[in-house]
Amino acid sequence: MPIYRQLVDQVEALVAGGRLRPGDTVPSVRQVAAALGINPMTVSKAWSRLEADGVLDRDRGRGMVVAVPRDREAGSLAERKAQVRPLVDQAVVRGLQLGLTPAQLQAVMKTSLEEKLP
Amino acid sequence: MPIYRQLVDQVEALVAGGRLRPGDTVPSVRQVAAALGINPMTVSKAWSRLEADGVLDRDRGRGMVVAVPRDREAGSLAERKAQVRPLVDQAVVRGLQLGLTPAQLQAVMKTSLEEKLP
DNA sequence: GTATGTGTATTGATATACTAATACACCGTG
DNA sequence: CACGGTGTATTAGTATATCAATACACATAC
Numbered sequence: 001m002p003i004y005r006q007l008v009d010q011v012e013a014l015v016a017g018g019r020l021r022p023g024d025t026v027p028s029v030r031q032v033a034a035a036l037g038i039n040p041m042t043v044s045k046a047w048s049r050l051e052a053d054g055v056l057d058r059d060r061g062r063g064m065v066v067a068v069p070r071d072r073e074a075g076s077l078a079e080r081k082a083q084v085r086p087l088v089d090q091a092v093v094r095g096l097q098l099g100l101t102p103a104q105l106q107a108v109m110k111t112s113l114e115e116k117l118p
Numbered sequence: 119m120p121i122y123r124q125l126v127d128q129v130e131a132l133v134a135g136g137r138l139r140p141g142d143t144v145p146s147v148r149q150v151a152a153a154l155g156i157n158p159m160t161v162s163k164a165w166s167r168l169e170a171d172g173v174l175d176r177d178r179g180r181g182m183v184v185a186v187p188r189d190r191e192a193g194s195l196a197e198r199k200a201q202v203r204p205l206v207d208q209a210v211v212r213g214l215q216l217g218l219t220p221a222q223l224q225a226v227m228k229t230s231l232e233e234k235l236p
Numbered sequence: 237g238t239a240t241g242t243g244t245a246t247t248g249a250t251a252t253a254c255t256a257a258t259a260c261a262c263c264g265t266g
Numbered sequence: 267c268a269c270g271g272t273g274t275a276t277t278a279g280t281a282t283a284t285c286a287a288t289a290c291a292c293a294t295a296c
Contacts, residue, residue, distance in 0.1 A: 002254060013207075016214040029273060039256045044274060055215070061263025061272050069217060080216040081226050087209035088223075092230045093127075094205055096134035097173070098198040099187060102231045105206075108199050109227055112210045113220045120284060147243060157286045162244060179242045179293025 003038060007046035015055055015066055017116040022068045026056060121156060125164035133173055133184060135234040140186045144174060 014020040029047060033040040047064055050056040057067040075083075095105040132138040147165060151158040165182055168174040175185040193201075213223040 004254080009208075009211075012215060013211050016211045028271080030271090041257085041274080042255060045254085047273075053215075058273070059263090060261090063272060069215075075216075077218075077222070080218055081222065083216060084209055084213045084218065084223070084226055085230065087205075087212055088226050088230045089131075089234075091202055091205035091209050092227065092234060093131050093134045095202045096234065097130060097171075098193075098201060100195075100198055100202065102228075102235065104195070104199065105202070105231065106224060106227060108202055108206050109210065109224060110220075112203065112206045113223065116207075116210060116214065117220065122284080146241080148241090159244080159287085160285060163284085165243075176243070177293090178244095178291085181242060 003036075004042050004046040004049070007032070007043065008049050011046070011050055012053075012055060013116070018118050020066050022066050024066045026064045026066065028063050121154075122160050122164040122167070125150070125161065126167050129164070129168055130171075130173060131234070136236055138184050140184050142184045144182045144184065146181055 011026070029040045029043045032043045047056060051058055054067055056064045058064050092105060129138070129144070147158045147161045150161045165174060169176055172185055174182045176182050210223060
């Protein structure tokens with residue numbers, strides 16, 4: 001898995017789980033790059049993607065900040081459900097393929113939720 | 119999304135949902151290729167991947183057949199749950215990001231399951 | 237054996253993705 | 267203004283993925 005994607009997933013998980021809250025600052029591109037021994041541009045790609053997804057806001061000259069979630073919550077409930085649907089489908093198909101029962105699959109999701117929410 | 123991946127997902131969904139049962143035959147590489155106007159090798163790539171995943175068995179000279187699920191169900195329940203976990207996590211993170219509640223996310227999974235299982 | 241069906245190894249062309257190097261634009265502070 | 271901090275546009279190199287063309291191996295029916 002590409003480096004920048006790993007960074008994106010990591011930050012998204014932190015924000016979704018509430019460990020990073022709106023207004024919190026994120027380490028600078030150069031800090032992360034130096035710590036991981038990678039190119040600043042690679043980190044910038046990740047940060048840009050997070051901004052495009054509405055997870056981060058950029059404050060030029062200062063750094064990047066976790067965005068208020070209001071923007072991301074736009075759209076009706078049905079629309080938002082439709083957006084998650086493909087990902088859920090993928091997990092369901094794989095689960096059934098492995099011989100898991102519907103109840104077992106739902107248990108897995110429950111565990112995942114409990115781990116992410118405080 | 120690449121052509122061969124679409125084929126893989128489609129067949130996997132059919133098998134997971136029980137619309138294709140063990141022993142059923144799958145259209146030949148050339149049939150599918152002709153029907154879709156693509157190269158037989160592209161279909162073969164998809165079929166090969168499905169074989170690697172244990173979804174299909176190949177019967178050289180005859181065609182490919184839906185495999186008995188015994189092989190795929192190997193492993194303890196915990197192991198199989200661990201395998202689905204990353205996919206579930208991905209869906210959960212995205213769902214929370216969209217502002218869905220845990221209950222709403224579980225409802226989406228329930229819908230997905232009901233649609234797939236007869 | 238011949239014919240016709242199956243899937244596929246090999247190769248090559250093309251496109252896309254990923255990372256890195258460089259140089260630049262912006263912002264706050266002294 | 268100069269300086270040190272931010273993020274990034276641009277460019278280029280490399281790797282990987284995808285698709286297609288060809289030729290081949292295997293299996294069955296005749």
